[in-house]
Amino acid sequence: MASDVEKVMDEFEAALTDLLQASHTQAGATPEMRTRLAAARAKADKARVGHSSVENDYRTAVDRAFGTARQNFR
Numbered sequence: 593m594a595s596d597v598e599k600v601m602d603e604f605e606a607a608l609t610d611l612l613q614a615s616h617t618q619a620g621a622t623p624e625m626r627t628r629l630a631a632a633r634a635k636a637d638k639a640r641v642g643h644s645s646v647e648n649d650y651r652t653a654v655d656r657a658f659g660t661a662r663q664n665f666r
Contacts, residue, residue: 597649600632600639605653607632612661 607629614621636650 597639600635601649601653604629604632604636604650605657608654608657609660612657616661 607625611621611625611629614625636653640650
């Protein structure tokens with residue numbers, strides 16, 4: 593189960609990172625990126641139900657995504 597949760601959180605983190613990075617470009621985030629993030633978030637939310645430890649995984653994924661996006665604009 594842990595590997596399934598990790599996969600979902602990695603997918604969410606990647607989608608959020610891509611959207612954050614694109615939002616800082618002239619082209620901006622595409623509708624496809626927003627759809628991908630929404631789907632990844634829905635999977636993450638589903639994985640969180642009934643698993644209190646997943647909440648920390650979710651927060652960690654968000655923190656890492658923002659950190660990665662921020663590093664690419666320094």
